[in-house]
Amino acid sequence: MTPLRTAADLLRTLERGCYTLPELYRLAEQAGLADRADGRRIIQDGQARYKRRLRSALHAFKRQGRARPAGAGKAAWLIEGSTTRPRRALLIWLPADPSHVELVLGAAASVLREADEPIDLIVADPPWALGRGEHRSAYRRTYGRNHDQVMPGYVDVDPAGYAAFTSEWIGAASAALRPGGYLAVVTGAQQAARVQVTAEDAGLTYVNSIAVARRFGLYTRRRFVHQHHRVTLLCKGSLTDPARVFHLPPEMPRGRTGQIYATDLWTDIPEQRRRSLLRYDNSLHPALVSRVIRAATDLGHLVADPFLGSGTTAIAALQDGRRFYGGDLNVESLRFTMGRILAEVVPVIRPETEQLTLFDALAGAPA
Ligand SMILES: C[S@@+](CC[C@H](N)C(=O)[O-])C[C@H]1O[C@@H](n2cnc3c(N)ncnc32)[C@H](O)[C@@H]1O
Structure with a gap:
């Protein structure tokens, strides 16, 4: 490698x-x-x-x-x-x-509309409208020192247009799923409510709101420190739909009798680090995405991610033996x-x- x-x-x-x-x-x-x-x-x-x-x-x-x-x-x-x-x-x-x-290469909603076949799971980690575009001073402060190792071109969303943006891509996601398929959206806690309501309005059924603890919080003196991601999980159709897949990942905590006690509080996901390697802004750790994929799909299923970023979902899907379809507005x-x-x-999977x-x-x- x-x-x-x-x-x-x-x-x-x-x-x-x-x-x-x-x-x-x-x-x-x-x-x-x-x-x-x-x-x-x-x-x-x-x-x-x-x-x-x-x-x-x-x-x-x-x-x-x-x-x-x-x-x-x-x-x-x-x-x-x-x-x-x-x-x-x-x-x-x-x-x-x-x-x-x-x-x-394309906008999330059109990428989803172009899918060749109904999708089993859509993992989406949209921009959070926090002003992370390169032109913002916060971006330069945070990433300026090692800029040549951070891929450029990250596209953020205008906070004023966040509701319309969310409703457009979630509408397309809902239409692209197969019956029993899932949408898993990774956001901060603040945007999770809008995502859940918009997705339910688009006809999807609420499954879980998973809190993923982060080691380092987003410090603020005016609120409690933000120290978790949210994964809002919804499915197409009812919870009892026989086409719905639901597996308990084996690495999850176990109860006293040894059975998996799969809670919606995940405290074991590491921070994504690519020290001294080329990287991308706001990437997730593959362990987070892999757990969602293994819980919500079977081998060979089609996983999609319309906000590709550094390709975490593509990589986790490949490693977990699923197919992948995805896109991003940023060619980088x-x-x-x-x-x-x-x-x-490729060099380390099933060599x-x-x-x-x-x-x-x-x-x-x-x-
Ligand atoms: C939070 S990042 C995704 C990070 C990814 N989950 C990872 O682990 O690397 C959001 C991505 O969405 C892209 N993006 C922003 N607006 C978009 C849109 N309307 N359609 C598609 N991609 C968009 C950004 O360029 C960025 O790559």
Whole structure:
């Protein structure tokens, strides 16, 4: 594993690990896949159906035994756009089964509306309208000293527009969920009430309001110190819906008789730290997101996060054997997530299993 320390590490990783559609098209042409008998091209730059075509090409290769296993850690992103400005990225890495990670540049509501299939769990950690944009002086004070190790471009929300913003993306989230699916929203305590009411108004059912203790509080002399996050958990349909998944994560506290005593007060989640590594503003610790994912979904389920940030949900979903779909308005969020997955996650997940890359599959195919 080579963790990302600098922007130069990130650029190097992305340059080695991304294929644009035109590059892929050239590979497909070399492999005799690009044209149909009727002369129509199968894979074209910007084509909306490229994902389906790509997957069926891969499966055909696998079925025919023409796809070659690649070494541990090999994976690639297929991108629309460029490595400096990806608009859409699909992870091509098939450990045994079509795992699926897709990232899209765009606003949360439109990213959710574009989902290919009903979503099992949406984890959302929207900006908190606390004035964390780079142009604010608070941002410069807090992050100014190590600015070159913090990814730029974080998009905040105007506090005056927070209610409309919340109602728009939660409406889209509610429509994108499958019956029995979940929405888990991470906020400070102040915004949690609005999130809960807005989500219930959008037709979702309240499940839990989980308090996640933080080691370091947000100090204030005018109020009690804010020292917890809130995870507001809601589901689509009733609590008794048989399609609803609910597991008790095994690492949770146990009662005297040894059974899991899963309370809504989580005090064991570490702070997210990436000391001397490249990082992103306001990131969650993967342990928090992983617990929500393992409680609310099964293996292979589709997890989404429309406020991707540093990609914590994508990484936790991959590590927990779930598929992932997500997006962010900040192109640097997509780039950072893509780089982290290639450099820090793929090499340590199931390194012993067979991994196929599209590049190897196509490059290995006879022309
Ligand atoms: C609190 S951060 C998410 C952090 C993430 N959970 C992590 O662990 O890294 C919020 C993210 O939302 C993005 N954002 C702000 N407004 C957005 C919008 N309307 N649609 C999509 N993303 C948005 C910001 O650029 C930022 O990356």
